[in-house]
Amino acid sequence: MTPDDLDPRTPIVAGVGQSAERLDEPGYRRRSPVELAADAARAAIADTGSPSREVVAAIDTVAGTRQFENSMPMARAPLGRSDNFPRSVAGRVGVTPRRAVLEVAGGQSPQHLVNEFAAAIAAGSCGSVLIFGSEAISTIERYAGDESKPDFTEHVDGDLEDRGYGLHGLVSMHQAAHGLTDAPSQYALFENARRARLKQSREEYAAAIGALFEPFTRVAAANPYAAAPIERSAAELVTPSAANRPIADPYTRYVVAREKVNQGAAVLLTSVGEARRLGIPRAKWVFLAGHADLRERDLMERADLSAGPASVMAARHALEVAGIGMDDVATIDLYSCFPAPVFNIADAFGLAADDPRGLTVTGGLPFFGGAGNNYSMHAIATTVELARRSPGSYGFVGANGGTMSKYSAGVYTTTPSPWRADRSRELQAEIDSWAAPVEARQADGWATVETYTVKQARDGKRTGIVIGRLESDGRRFISRTDDRDFSILALLGTDEPIGKRVYVRSFGFGNRVTVSPEAMDALFPVSPAVLRERYEHILVRREGHLLEVTINRPEARNSLHPMANDELDHAFDAYFADDDLWVAILTGAGDKAFSAGNDLIYSGSGQPMWVPKNGFAGLTSRRSLPKPVIAAVNGFAMGGGCEIALACHLVVADETARFALSEVKVGLIAGAGGVVRLPRMLPPKLANEMILTGRRLTAAEAQAYGLVNRVTPAGRALAGARELAAEILDGSPTSVRISLQVMEETRGIPDVVDAVTHHSPALDDLMVSEDAIEGLTAFAQKRKPRWRNR
Known part of the structure; x- marks a missing residue:
C-alpha cells in the first residue's frame, strides 16, 4: 500500500x-x-x-x-x-x-x-x-x-x-490504613511475588534487576533530555549506599x-x-x-x-x-x-x-x-x-x-x-470476568504470606506490609507490622518469607501481622472489659444498675477523634459485659452539643485516623446492643453525633436539640450508619432531603417523625433520660434483654407471620430464668419484684 x-x-x-x-x-x-x-x-x-x-x-x-x-x-x-x-x-x-x-x-x-x-x-x-x-x-x-x-x-x-x-x-x-499508599511499596509487592514464583534468592533477583537496568543507564547517559545522564553498573544500581538507600524491599533508590x-x-x-x-x-x-x-x-x-x-x-x-x-x-x-x-x-x-x-x-x-x-x-x-x-x-x-x-x-x-x-x-x-480472590477486610487467625515488602524510611524505621491468605478459608487480606515488633521483620528478612506462616488480627485501625498469637497478645494486650476509674476524653458515672457516659470534649463540641472513640468503645464493652449494669445513657458535656460528630480539625491535621471495629463512639457498627442505650441529646447532634443517636435504642432530646447529617457540607458522607439507618427510620423523602442537603430537624420535628422518644425543656435531656431509664429499670432486665434480642433476630424477616412464629432459643432461657419466676411470684404475692438479671 x-x-x-x-x-x-x-x-x-x-x-x-x-x-x-x-x-x-x-x-x-x-x-x-x-x-x-x-x-x-x-x-x-x-x-x-x-x-x-x-x-x-x-x-x-x-x-x-x-x-x-x-x-x-x-x-x-x-x-x-x-x-x-x-x-x-x-x-x-x-x-x-x-x-x-x-x-x-x-x-x-x-x-x-x-x-x-x-x-x-x-x-x-x-x-x-x-x-x-x-x-x-x-x-x-x-x-x-x-x-x-x-x-x-x-x-x-x-x-x-x-x-x-x-x-x-x-x-x-x-490500603492507606495499612501504609500502602506509595508506589515503591505497591510495586515491591509484585516484585517479591515474582521472585518467589521464579524461586530466585534475594541476591539472584537483585542481580537480575541490576542487569535489567544497566543498559538503561547507558541510553540515558547519551540522551540530551535525560534528568540523570549517568552510566552505572549493575552492581552499583542494587548495592545499598549512602546515595542509594533502600526504599522498599527489594528496591534501592x-x-x-x-x-x-x-x-x-x-x-x-x-x-x-x-x-x-x-x-x-x-x-x-x-x-x-x-x-x-x-x-x-x-x-x-x-x-x-x-x-x-x-x-x-x-x-x-x-x-x-x-x-x-x-x-x-x-x-x-x-x-x-x-x-x-x-x-x-x-x-x-x-x-x-x-x-x-x-x-x-x-x-x-x-x-x-x-x-x-x-x-x-x-x-x-x-x-x-x-x-x-x-x-x-x-x-x-x-x-x-x-x-x-x-x-x-x-x-x-x-x-x-x-x-x-x-x-x-x-x-x-x-x-x-476473571475470577477474583475474596478479600477479608478484617482478618483474624493463622495465615500464610502471599507477598510482602518492608519499607525503610530515611531515619531507618522499617515497616512491613504483608498480603496473605487466611488458613481458615483462603481469603486474601492486607496487613502491616507494628512498629514495636522486630520478630515479624526478622521473618520478612529471611531468604523466602513467601509461604511462611504468620498470625494476623484485626483492629479498628487495621490488620496487624506478627509471628504468633502470643506475640500478638504481647503487642496488643486485651484490655479487660471493666470500667476504668478514669478516662481522658469521657466521663463515666455508675449509680446502681445505671451507667452514664458523657463525652467530655465541650471545647470541640464533643466531636470525636480516634482516642475518644476508643474510650467510648471500651466503656460500652464494659457496660455490655457487666451483668450488674442494665441501662446506659450517653450524653455530651455542656449545653451546646451532644456531639458534633467527627473531629474535622483533627482529621485535617494529618494525624492517623481510625474508628474502632464497633464503629463511631463504639456503637454504630456493633452487630448487637444487647442492653438498652439511651441518647440524652443536649444541643447539636450533627453528622456522626446524629449517627450515634440513630444507633441508640432510645433518644431523649431537650428543646434546643438539632439533628442533622451534615456530612455533604464538608465533602463527606454519613458513612457511620446514617445513610443506612435514617431511611429506615424516617419517611424516605425526608431522609433523602436530610442526607442530600444536611437539613436540620428540631427536637419537636424529630419527635413527630419518631426519631426522638421524648422532648424535655432546655438543659433537661439528661434528667429526662434518667426518668426513662428508671422506667426501664422497673421491669425485668432479663425480659428487656431478651426482648431486644428477639427484635434483632426478627428484624430481617420480611413476612410478619414468619417473624411472629420465629423460634428464639432466648425464649426458652426466659422461661427458666429466675427473673421470670420472680415476676410471676411477685405478681401473685402483690409485691414489687426483686430482679436479679438471671
Whole structure:
C-alpha cells in the first residue's frame, strides 16, 4: 500500500518535540510546567516541516497530561499552577482550539491520548490534535521555600474538558490504613511475588534487576533530555549506599522512577488529507499501526500478584492490530517506573535484558526521568524519530499507569498503514470476568504470606506490609507490622518469607501481622472489659444498675477523634459485659452539643485516623446492643453525633436539640450508619432531603417523625433520660434483654407471620430464668419484684 491509497482520514503523527532543563546547568531558566510543555509543543509544530503558522491554525484540539501537583485531590502546587493547563500551553504557541482536554492521571495517559485522538481523526470528529505534558518538579522543589521563588499561577478563560483524576480503584482507604499508599511499596509487592514464583534468592533477583537496568543507564547517559545522564553498573544500581538507600524491599533508590525532573514533550496528530493540505513532507509521516488500552483488575482482586496479564494482553493486541509480532519490532520502550512492569512484558515475550534492540529508547524512568504522567510522551517522540531514521521499521511503546493497573500500547511505523480499530472493549470485558480472590477486610487467625515488602524510611524505621491468605478459608487480606515488633521483620528478612506462616488480627485501625498469637497478645494486650476509674476524653458515672457516659470534649463540641472513640468503645464493652449494669445513657458535656460528630480539625491535621471495629463512639457498627442505650441529646447532634443517636435504642432530646447529617457540607458522607439507618427510620423523602442537603430537624420535628422518644425543656435531656431509664429499670432486665434480642433476630424477616412464629432459643432461657419466676411470684404475692438479671 502507498500513501496515495490511504483514506484521507487516516491518522498520522506529523510532529514531535521534547524540552528539558537541569538545575545549575548552562541555559537553566526556571521554566514552569506550562513553559516546558509549550517549548515541546513549538518543537513538535516545527518538526512537521510545514510553515508553523498554517499548522497552528489547523489545530482544533489540544490535550494535556496532568502534573503530579494536579494528580490527586490533596496535591499542592507550592509555586502555583495554571487553572487550565491545556489552554495555557495553547496560548503560548498561538493555538486557539475549539476543544481542550485535561486527561486523567497515570503513566498510560500519553499513549492513551494518542490512541483516542487517532481514532477521533479517523472518525472525522477532529482535524489536528496537539498533545503535550510536562513536569517541573526539580524547579518546584528547589524554589518552594525560597523568597525569590517564581510564581507559576495562571488563569486562562475557555472551556476545559477536565476528566478528573481517574483514581477509581487505585486508591483505597483500607490500603492507606495499612501504609500502602506509595508506589515503591505497591510495586515491591509484585516484585517479591515474582521472585518467589521464579524461586530466585534475594541476591539472584537483585542481580537480575541490576542487569535489567544497566543498559538503561547507558541510553540515558547519551540522551540530551535525560534528568540523570549517568552510566552505572549493575552492581552499583542494587548495592545499598549512602546515595542509594533502600526504599522498599527489594528496591534501592537508583532503581525507582526519578521524579525530580524538568521535562516536557509533545505530539502532533493529524490526518493524511490534512497533512497533504498543509504540505507536511511524507518523510515526516508516522502511522499508528497498532494500539490497545486495557485495565487490570484492582490490586486485591488479582488472581496472581506476580504478573500483570492485562498489560500483556494490551501489548499482544496492539501488535496483533499492527499485523506483526514482537520479533518484528526494531525499537522498544517498556514503561520502567520500577523493574516489575518491564519484567512483566519481557517475561511474556521472551525479551532478555541484553536484547540488542534495548528495552528503552529514552533511558527509562529511573535514569531518563519519571516525568510524572508524561514520561511516555518522551518515549513516543523518540520512537517516532527513530522510525523516521529507519523507514519501514516498527517501534513499540508500552505505557503503564497506576499499580500496573492501566496499560496503553502503540506500534509506530513509516510504512503506510490504514487505520484499524482495536478490540480493547471486548478484551476488557474478558478481563473483568476473571475470577477474583475474596478479600477479608478484617482478618483474624493463622495465615500464610502471599507477598510482602518492608519499607525503610530515611531515619531507618522499617515497616512491613504483608498480603496473605487466611488458613481458615483462603481469603486474601492486607496487613502491616507494628512498629514495636522486630520478630515479624526478622521473618520478612529471611531468604523466602513467601509461604511462611504468620498470625494476623484485626483492629479498628487495621490488620496487624506478627509471628504468633502470643506475640500478638504481647503487642496488643486485651484490655479487660471493666470500667476504668478514669478516662481522658469521657466521663463515666455508675449509680446502681445505671451507667452514664458523657463525652467530655465541650471545647470541640464533643466531636470525636480516634482516642475518644476508643474510650467510648471500651466503656460500652464494659457496660455490655457487666451483668450488674442494665441501662446506659450517653450524653455530651455542656449545653451546646451532644456531639458534633467527627473531629474535622483533627482529621485535617494529618494525624492517623481510625474508628474502632464497633464503629463511631463504639456503637454504630456493633452487630448487637444487647442492653438498652439511651441518647440524652443536649444541643447539636450533627453528622456522626446524629449517627450515634440513630444507633441508640432510645433518644431523649431537650428543646434546643438539632439533628442533622451534615456530612455533604464538608465533602463527606454519613458513612457511620446514617445513610443506612435514617431511611429506615424516617419517611424516605425526608431522609433523602436530610442526607442530600444536611437539613436540620428540631427536637419537636424529630419527635413527630419518631426519631426522638421524648422532648424535655432546655438543659433537661439528661434528667429526662434518667426518668426513662428508671422506667426501664422497673421491669425485668432479663425480659428487656431478651426482648431486644428477639427484635434483632426478627428484624430481617420480611413476612410478619414468619417473624411472629420465629423460634428464639432466648425464649426458652426466659422461661427458666429466675427473673421470670420472680415476676410471676411477685405478681401473685402483690409485691414489687426483686430482679436479679438471671
